[in-house]
Amino acid sequence: MTIRSRESAEQAALTAKRKGEHIRICLQEDVEGEGISSGFDRYRFEHNALPELRFNSISLEASFLGRKLRAPFLVSSMTGGTEEASAINIRLAEAAEARGWAIGLGSMRAAIESEELAASFRVRHAAPTAPVIANLGAVQLALGYGVDQCRRAVELAEADALVLHLNGMQELFQPEGDTDFSGLLGRIGEVCSKLDMPVGIKEVGWGIDGRTAKQLYDAGIAFIDVAGAGGTSWSQVEKFRTTDPMRRAAAEAFADWGIPTADCISDVRRHLPYEAVVIGSGGLKNGVDAAKAIALGANIVGFGRTLLPYAAQASDSKLLLQQFEQIEFELRAAMFGIGAASIRDLAMTDRLQAKNGTAQ
Numbered sequence: 001m002t003i004r005s006r007e008s009a010e011q012a013a014l015t016a017k018r019k020g021e022h023i024r025i026c027l028q029e030d031v032e033g034e035g036i037s038s039g040f041d042r043y044r045f046e047h048n049a050l051p052e053l054r055f056n057s058i059s060l061e062a063s064f065l066g067r068k069l070r071a072p073f074l075v076s077s078m079t080g081g082t083e084e085a086s087a088i089n090i091r092l093a094e095a096a097e098a099r100g101w102a103i104g105l106g107s108m109r110a111a112i113e114s115e116e117l118a119a120s121f122r123v124r125h126a127a128p129t130a131p132v133i134a135n136l137g138a139v140q141l142a143l144g145y146g147v148d149q150c151r152r153a154v155e156l157a158e159a160d161a162l163v164l165h166l167n168g169m170q171e172l173f174q175p176e177g178d179t180d181f182s183g184l185l186g187r188i189g190e191v192c193s194k195l196d197m198p199v200g201i202k203e204v205g206w207g208i209d210g211r212t213a214k215q216l217y218d219a220g221i222a223f224i225d226v227a228g229a230g231g232t233s234w235s236q237v238e239k240f241r242t243t244d245p246m247r248r249a250a251a252e253a254f255a256d257w258g259i260p261t262a263d264c265i266s267d268v269r270r271h272l273p274y275e276a277v278v279i280g281s282g283g284l285k286n287g288v289d290a291a292k293a294i295a296l297g298a299n300i301v302g303f304g305r306t307l308l309p310y311a312a313q314a315s316d317s318k319l320l321l322q323q324f325e326q327i328e329f330e331l332r333a334a335m336f337g338i339g340a341a342s343i344r345d346l347a348m349t350d351r352l353q354a355k356n357g358t359a360q
Contacts, residue, residue, distance in 0.1 A: 070100025229258025287330025
């Protein structure tokens, strides 16, 4: 074995170990932000006693990346890089295909750097018609990655688009994290101009504000996943991994860091043109939260760690499908309750009220 191949194998082993730890921690530990919510609890729909429509005629159809969705939902990027992660991704892809959702993959740096880990991101055979999104950390663009590596990620996943994730606070608290985020906007713009497919941006749980979204949109980004605060906090996740007592204690100071998802969606929508695609994710619990996200301005809604427990179960895939179906039912029920016959009607509703009584 050459020095280079030995280093590659060692890096692959470390990456697989980290990915496995992330799955275990997200399943077993309390990793939600503390003292902060997604913001959807600050809104409620005004009930319509006379909806004037048939429940069974309500349409959840949407489109994303040039493909039809039977429901406006995305399985948010979560994992990859291990055998366990591969099984989780396949189960999620199968469910997404069965229910007509899109699916995002976890960070694919591991697949770029080690071919043996690439299989854990190959889900197209399980989701032949679903929109699939490949994923790389934007910070890698400051560390030598460029259009070729981005294209390779898309090819490995047979994806319809690439998302570059912004995870500065996670990298800061991660023992092996990369924290040089300088000059990224220009590099992101270069990838957008040279990659021959849509490129999106997502946060990982601290949110994107409207001003930043406008900068990214002007750079050529095709869609923005706000991934706001109120769900998984990756500083909390990394707290459980680090052996550095200072960083572990410091992570507690950032347990309430970030922009609530509901605030992100409304702020980003205000700063972007109508045709811009906004994905609302981060701490959504159910289909009612999804309805609120769409009414606030999201085109597509993402669910992540909420789906992980059933996706991690090898014994009964029906439970995961039932979870997808329940989320869809809750969204359709909320639409029935306000008289919205389509996702477009929901997006235009004036029946979403802030709890202080202000219409959105």
